[in-house]
Amino acid sequence: MSALPARSFGSLGVAMVTPFTPEGEIDIEAAQALAVTLVEDGADMILLAGTTGEAPTTHLPEKQTLLREVRDALAGRAMLVAGAGSNDTAHAVRIGVGSQEAGAQGLLINAPYYNRPSQEGVRRHIMSVVEATDLPVMIYDIPGRTGVRITDGTLARLAEHERVLAVKDATGDVEQGFRRMEATGLEYYSGDDGLNFAWLTHGASGVISVVAHADAHSWREMITEVDAGDLVAARAVARRIRPLVSTIMGGGQGAVMAKEALLLQGRIPCAALRLPLVRAQADDVAALRGVLEDVGLL
Numbered sequence: 001m002s003a004l005p006a007r008s009f010g011s012l013g014v015a016m017v018t019p020f021t022p023e024g025e026i027d028i029e030a031a032q033a034l035a036v037t038l039v040e041d042g043a044d045m046i047l048l049a050g051t052t053g054e055a056p057t058t059h060l061p062e063k064q065t066l067l068r069e070v071r072d073a074l075a076g077r078a079m080l081v082a083g084a085g086s087n088d089t090a091h092a093v094r095i096g097v098g099s100q101e102a103g104a105q106g107l108l109i110n111a112p113y114y115n116r117p118s119q120e121g122v123r124r125h126i127m128s129v130v131e132a133t134d135l136p137v138m139i140y141d142i143p144g145r146t147g148v149r150i151t152d153g154t155l156a157r158l159a160e161h162e163r164v165l166a167v168k169d170a171t172g173d174v175e176q177g178f179r180r181m182e183a184t185g186l187e188y189y190s191g192d193d194g195l196n197f198a199w200l201t202h203g204a205s206g207v208i209s210v211v212a213h214a215d216a217h218s219w220r221e222m223i224t225e226v227d228a229g230d231l232v233a234a235r236a237v238a239r240r241i242r243p244l245v246s247t248i249m250g251g252g253q254g255a256v257m258a259k260e261a262l263l264l265q266g267r268i269p270c271a272a273l274r275l276p277l278v279r280a281q282a283d284d285v286a287a288l289r290g291v292l293e294d295v296g297l298l
Contacts, residue, residue, distance in 0.1 A: 004227055005187060005203055005204065005205040006187050006205060007187065007205045007206060008106075008136055008165045008166060008187055008205075009045050009079060009081060009106060009136075009138055009165075009166055009187070009189065009205070009206070010043075010044035010045035010078070010079050010206060011044060011205065011206035011207075011223050012042055012043050012044055012045065012206055012207060012209070012212065012216065012219050012220055012223055013043065013044075013045035013046065013047050013079075013081070013189065013206065013207065013208035013209065014038045014043045014045070014046055014047065014208070014209055014210075014212045014213060014216065015047045015050045015051070015052040015053065015208050015209065015210050015254075016031075016034065016035060016038065016046055016047060016048055016050075016052065016053055016213070017034075017052055017053060017054075017213065017255055017258050017259050017262065017268075018031065018048075018049075018053040018054050018058060018066065019031050019034060019259075019268045019269075019270065020270060020272040020273065020274065021270060021272065022270055022272055024272060024274060026058070026062055026065070026066055027268075027269070027270065028065065028066070028069045030268050030269060030270075031066060031069065031070055032069055032070055032072075032073035033073075033267075034213075034262070034267055034268060035070045035073055035074055035078075036073055036074065036077075037267060038212065038213070038216055039074060039077050039078045041212075041216035041217055041220070042212075042216040042217055042219065042220030043078060043212060043216050043220075044078050044079065045078055045079040045080075045081060045206075045208070046070065046074065046078050046079070046080055046081070047081045047082075047083065047108060047208060048063070048066055048067055048070060048080065048081070048082055048083070048104075049063045049066070049067075049082050049083040049084075049095075049099070050083035050085075050108060051083070051085075051142075051145065051254075051255070052210050052254050052255045052258065053083065053255070054255055054273065054274055054277065055083050055085055057274040057275070057277075058274075060094060060095060060098050063082070063095065063098065063099065063102070064098050064099070064101065064102035065102075067080065067082055067099060067102035067103050067104055068102050068103055071102070071103040071104075079105050079106060080103065080104055080105050080106075081104060081105065081106040081107065081108055081138070082095075082096075082099035082102075082104035082106075082107055082108070083095075083107075083108045083110075083140075084096040084099060084107045084108065084109050084129050085108070085109065085110045085113075085140070086112070087112040087113050087114050087115050088112075089112070089124070089125045089128050089129075092109070092112075092125065092128070092129050093128055093129055093132045095129075096109070096129040096132050096133050096135075097132050097133060099133075099135075100133045100134065100135055104135060105135065105136075106135050106136045106137065106138065107129065107130075107133065107135050107136075107137050107138070108137075108138045108140050108168060109126050109129050109130065109137055109138070109139060109140060110139075110140035110141075110142060110145075110146055111125070111126070111140075111141070111142075111143075111146045111148050111149075111150055112125050112146065112148070113145060113146040113147060113148075114146075114147060116146075116147045116148050117148065119150075119151055119153065119154045122148060122150060122154055123154050123157055123158060126139065126158060127158070127161070130158075130161055130163060130164060134163075135163065136163050136165050136166075137161075137163050137164045137165065137166075138165065138166040138167065138168050138189065139155070139158060139164060139166070139167045139168070139186075140167075140168045140170070140191070141155075141167055141168070141169050141170065141171055141191075142168075142170040142171070142191060143171060144170065144172075145170075149171070152179075152180065152183070155167070155180060155184060155186075156183065156184055159184040159185065159186050164186070165186065165187055166186055166187035166188065166189060166205065167180070167186050167187070167188050167189065168189045168190075168191040168208050169188055169189065169190065169191050169192075169199070170191030170192050172192060172195065174195060174198045174199060174202055177199070177202070177204070178202045178203070181202075181203060181204075187204075187205040188203070188204045188205060189204060189205055189206050189207060189208050190204055190206070190207040190208065190209075191208055193207070193209050193210060193211040193212075193245045193248075193249055194242075194245050194246075194249065196209065196219065196222065196238070197222060197226075197234060197235065197237075197238035200222065200223065200226045200234070201226060201231060201234070206223065207219060207223070210248060210249060210254035210255075210258050211241070211244055211245050211248050211249065211254075211258075213258045213261060213262055213267075214244060214248065214258070214261040214262070214265065214292065214297055215241060215244060215295070215297055218237050218240065218241045219241075221237050222234045222237040222238060225237065240295065241295065243291050243294065243295065244291050244292070244295055244297075247287060247288050247291045248261060248288070251280075251284070253277065255273065255277060256273065256277055256278075256279070256280050257280060257284070257288060259271040259272075259273065260279075260280050260284075260285050260288055261288060261292060264285075264288065264289055264292060264298060265292070265297065265298065
């Protein structure tokens with residue numbers, strides 16, 4: 001069997017929700033407890049202040065407090081990565097620098113969203129954040145949210161920097177990612193729970209999951225089976241967890257359903273979100289409860 005892929009950011013990351021109180025404040029104690037539980041369940045990387053963490057509606061001082069407190073709770077048991085996403089380059093730089101000051105061990109940087117810059121603009125934006133800190137960087141390619149793809153040429157230029165080590169890919173194009181892995185030498189991480197099995201079998205270093213909030217054990221099992229070369233067993237895990245993936249991610253906003261799952265499981269005390277996100281409809285929560293019961297998670 002060939003050597004396992006490099007894993008600068010671990011093999012099972014969770015794009016963690018940010019728990020809020022009913023009044024809309026960040027619930028630090030709930031965040032600490034959740035991060036510890038996710039690591040105990042099999043995660044070796046926690047991503048804070050990403051899209052699932054409601055980064056657009058949390059502010060830098062809040063992000064820094066969250067990072068410090070979760071870092072202290074984890075006490076070195078998992079890598080702590082911070083999202084540094086904005087469509088304002090200067091703001092993204094401030095987030096990156098502030099995250100390093102608060103104890104982040106790596107950064108996730110996406111292309112700017114909404115303003116749809118040229119590829120040169122995308123490259124300069126990302127490099128501005130990369131060069132503002134000393135942290136290892138994972139590039140986040142998610143054109144469905146940013147409105148702009150990161151091209152082969154742009155990625156190749158970004159990969160020349162010694163601290164750009166990996167890509168979180170949510171393009172839905174595994175074949176393209178396979179080519180880019182070979183061309184750039186970058187580590188690849190699945191950013192789409194529905195494609196985790198496909199990415200791992202194509203040589204990805206790991207996954208960064210939303211569904212792992214409810215079932216990190218299964219993703220850890222799948223990674224272990226793929227590492228051992230037992231694709232039949234890994235495929236069985238993918239088949240077992242597919243209904244949960246569809247239920248949590250099917251609506252396109254994983255933070256909403258992940259929080260509902262965590263509330264049903266008693267892992268967070270409140271599923272509040274900040275506008276423009278709102279709680280799931282009652283019938284969607286009922287369907288989620290049914291799936292969690294069916295797969296033995298309730």
